[in-house]
Amino acid sequence: MSVFRIDCGYQNYDWGKIGSSSAVAQYAAASNASTKIDESKPYAELWMGTHPSVPSVAVDVAEGKSTLRELIGASPEKYLHQSIIDKFGSSKELPFLFKVLSIEKVLSIQAHPDKQLAAQLHKQAPQHYPDDNHKPEMAIAVTDFEGFCGFKPLQELAVTLQTIPELNEIIGAETVEEFVSQIKPEAEIGSSDDVANRKLIQKVFGKLMNTDESVIQAKAKSLVERTSSDPELFKKIDSRLPSLIQRLNKQFPDDIGLFCGCLLLNHVDLKVGEAMFLQAKDPHAYISGDIIECMAASDNVVRAGFTPKFKDVENLVDMLTYSYESVEKQKMPLLPFAKAHGQAAKSVLYNPPIAEFAVLQTIFDKANAVQQHDSFDGPSIVICTNGTGNIKVDGSDIKKVETGYVYFVAPGVPIELESTSDDFTTYRAFVEADI
Ligand SMILES: [Zn+2]
CATH class of the missing domain: 1.10.441.10 (Phosphomannose Isomerase, domain 2)
Incomplete structure (x- = not known):
């Protein structure tokens, strides 16, 4: 199967929004019907990807439960593409981690090393710097958002x-x-x-x-x-x-x-759909709001x-x-993307100056409209943050999408997004060897 739903885990960090006020809780409950929202608990982060500590679970692909990480590990050419394996060096993991964050309280002021410094810090103090990778991050506002970014x-x-x-x-x-x-x-x-x-x-x-x-x-x-x-x-x-x-x-x-x-x-206010990219070695913090975040797979943080x-x-x-x-x-420029075309009211590419990821936003303003995405040369993950619709594969295989549903799309597969409500909204994180 080349397009399938994934059930995504979450983190209850204490800065998260509480109970069902949290977009993370709403999406997690939609993603897995057995998730009962605890109205006294914070729901901070939804993790979509192959990170070993909270790996997403593939729904209806294999008998029993298979994580996305296990599926990719078993067929890396099919799910990652050879060009991605060659470029990023892993045949098990996505180069990016895709997240939703629901922020009630300020997160620590922090900065992330670039690749060279990450390697050096990891060697010197692995207890504080768990890997040798850089951690570029991009934040897209899903609700009004505020943060600190740069001097x-x-x-x-x-x-x-x-x-x-x-x-x-x-x-x-x-x-x-x-x-x-x-x-x-x-x-x-x-x-x-x-x-x-x-x-x-x-x-x-x-x-x-x-x-x-x-x-x-x-x-x-x-x-x-x-x-x-x-x-x-x-x-x-x-x-x-x-x-x-x-x-x-x-x-x-x-x-x-x-x-x-x-x-x-800088105290930055982002309106819905606006985004900022956090350069390596720039101080930043998230203060409040709900965001879509995409980052390279790393945990290196220096706190202030x-x-x-x-x-x-x-x-x-x-x-x-x-x-x-x-x-x-x-703030990031909002770009057009040639591989996306059709009847959507908005199609915006957020393309940060790093190789690991880009994110494509698609927003409809009427039902029964269709937006085509040509095939991408690498893996991608789609989350629906509003409304309902379908993902059509090969014009005939119709997969239902509701708010909070998350799908994995294998490389080389063109899809169509079809709205069944007038506010159908998706974000698709992807990586291509040459974008
Ligand atoms: Zn950060």
């Missing part, structure tokens, strides 16, 4: 450092003065001025991250009080800041993330704040790119 533009950082007394005191008047007087906001990327700008951000960030915990806690208390006593001060920088700081302080009281996240990083877990401050301060682009530049 703020230089001018905004300068104003923030000068305006917020607690941050100014942690960084120190001398370093703030050096930053404000020496930044060159007009520098071209890659120029010597740009390199110097990044060094200035690194100095500020390094000072913050190396400040004593007791000092951070005292300054954080004062900072939070100031959001009530003088909210206008914060609104000079960003009108959302006072409430953001108060909200995240309830989740992680007196945490360093209030400074490194709320004050130094909003976490009780290990923070590798030395490697973190050393590794970041310190790029300082605006929020708009952090």
Whole structure:
């Protein structure tokens, strides 16, 4: 069989949305009718793929239960394609892991190493860095979403450092003065001025991250009080800041993330369908909302704040790119895709600058419309996030799709998506050796 349903497992991390308010819980229950949603539990992540800790189970393919991982391992040319095996080196696993995240509380501020640094960190400290792969991630908003992504533009950082007394005191008047007087906001990327700008951000960030915990806690208390006593001060920088700081302080009281996240990083709002790609070595965190996430198969995370877990401050301060682009530049372009055509109201390709994955969104605005996907040269996974429809294989084999259903599509198989409701919406993660 070349197109079949998979039953996807989930993770109850404590930052997840609770009970049936979570898209993850809704999709997991649709995916497997025996899943009973516990209204007191968080449902954080739905995992679609071959990761050994939560492998998806193929439905109605073999007698008994077979995981997608086992099926692929038994027939890698059929399910992965030789070009994918050659390029990514595994005949058991998909190069990507596809997820849905339902976020109630902020996740840790983090960055991921590139391939070269991942190999080095894994060798030095395998207890903290479990594999030698990079972990590029892409997030597409399924509901309104907010997150942190990359350092703020230089001018905004300068104003923030000068305006917020607690941050100014942690960084120190001398370093703030050096930053404000020496930044060159007009520098071209890659120029010597740009390199110097990044060094200035690194100095500020390094000072913050190396400040004593007791000092951070005292300054954080004062900072939070100031959001009530003088909210206008914060609104000079960003009108959302006072409430953001108060909200995240309830989740992680007196945490360093209030400074490194709320004050130094871009606060990104994504509307439904907007996406951001998280470059290697760029700091980021998810704050709230439901997203579709696609990532390369890896678990390498270096953390900075909003976490009780290990923070590798030395490697973190050393590794970041310190790029300082605006929020708009952090968002991904929405592209057309020649292999998708037909009557769908929207067909959008999200194609990050890495080889492991791309995601194709298809949205219908009427029932009984059809969208063709030509055959892809690699494996793919389709999830329905809204409405109902069918997947037709060979024009005749009709597979029913409901919200939360997930299908695996083998390489080389053209499919048709057919809407049976006026809001049928799918996301298809795929990899091709040459896209
Ligand atoms: Zn991440």
